[in-house]
Amino acid sequence: METFQQKSGYKRIFKENKLTLGLFIPIESYTGSIPTMENHIQMAQKAEQLGFGALWVRDIPLHDPYFGDVGQIFDPWVYLGYLSAYTKEITLGTGSIIFPLRHPIHLAKEAASVDQLSKGRLILGIASGDRRVEFPAFNINIPSRGEAFRETFAYFKQLLGEDFPTIDSKVGTIQGNAGILPKTYHSDIPIIITGSSRQSFDWIAEHGDGWMYYPRSIYQQSQSIQSWRNATSTFKPFVQSLYIDLTEDPEEEPSPIHLGFRLGRKHLIHFLKSLEAIGVNHVMLNLKYGMRDAQEVMEELALEVLPQFPSFN
Template identity: 25%
Template sequence: MVRVLPEGRLSYGMQLPVQSQSVIYAEGWEAAAGPAELAEVARVADRSGFAYIAVCDHVAVPRRLADAMGTVWYDPVATLSYLAAVTERVQLLSHVAVVGLRHPLAAAKQYATLDHLSGGRLVLGVGAGHVREEFAALGADFAGRGAVLDESIDALRAALGPEEFPEFAGERYAFSGLGQRPRPARERVPVWVGGSSPAAVRRAAVRGDGWLPQGDSRAELPSQIAKLLRLRDKAGIEEPIEIGAIAEPLYVGAPGWDVGRRTLTGAPDAVAESLRAYRAMGVDQIQVRFRSRGVDELSEQMAVFAAEVAPLLNQ
């Protein structure tokens, strides 16, 4: 296992604004924002102790989904490479890369270069994907995307390892005698597997260094975590797995505006007390999202969270 997070503590990271703009979660101000705002938020995360910053992955969004998903989806490798240059310590997470859309050698070239340039800060989050038209346009196998992802993870582990001439032989992909440099800065790039379906949980248990659940409520997480650990034990894998959770939207303090009924608000100690429940479930990292009306308010929320909530998460 490649450990990313400090052992025995609840860490926190975030999906960045601006880079993906689904109407489900994007704030109104993001539509007019761009690289400057994206870089500013990344810098705040970097200096505020966030474990990672994350970027999503969609190549193209069909018209039937555009009203809900939007069409603003920055490329994860290009975006994380840009942000690597303006940050120093924060981990760079693809959450999640739909690696079945690309040949593993092509993906390995991109992600190895990113890890090399960032000094070993890549966390490769992977998922199966869900947009049929996207797969069709790229000539990828949508119906068999689960099996493709399984093999892609194995192929990527080989291609992102220490060998200059990696070797892999599978049902769909095979390569040998082909050199790729630069190599990743890490000897082994951590792979976090995303998704909450039975197949995704099984995949994370057997193939993942970490698990990125998607959409599980607090009530659902304990049973999902127990299942994940049972499957890992059954597979004979003794290495621990870093378990994530997506927390409710947050606003530290009294917002003074409508932040939605699902948003967790209040004084820092109250917010921390609520979030500590994730640690009690066995979660290693929470992905946080702050309600905001602009980049300045978002940066302020991040800083207040880091200074006043985060120190209370592990009490």
């Protein structure tokens, strides 16, 4: 069986010393926390047609009005299944599924189902969670979410890796008499761990197939990536998000917005080249805070920016 590195959504967006670009869904600019989700499938198909490497969704089970963003509104697994039917090649990623809030049996069933339906296009970003209102709602002790993350991760991996596993875990027991179907499309699903997820750096380097982090200065990000490369014996990609408000003036200097910049395309290209030079392998662009029409921005990015950061066949 082919590995996910050889053929799948992984191969489309990850290559050593190269950077590719993806888009967070919803692909729209909006104020407040709730997007319109108008023409969302058409926008996803347009992103694929224009050559973006990946579409990313988030796991936000509850509307917390104080957090300021509900992502794509729809459940990530239901929505990824829907996206898989309306797209053909673009990578489908999660940024990120909150492991302590979900049972590993459901996670394994959901992830393998999406992976099969999309023919191996799933990239599974996972995290321990940071929206504090969610944990008491699920009757989970916030300080224990790091341990719950590890327990869920181990159970999840064993379910997908063995036909009839024997599992004795705090979150459940299987006595070798049951297993999960379907299995993954390739030998496994690539798992990208987000932030620290309440784990040690060595644990992340050993168990993750990649690392996802938040936007930081070039210097800070370069230090993190160097530590990541030193901790991993084989190539494991580094992924980050970036909010952008792309202006009509291609020369406009960058000015800060939440987790990103308002800037012209020439400065965006320069910044992305700097990220590529320090070892960032994929940037998830978020258009939420943009002042222009999202489709217009997508088309400009595809014409002027994507050719310098192409996805791979």
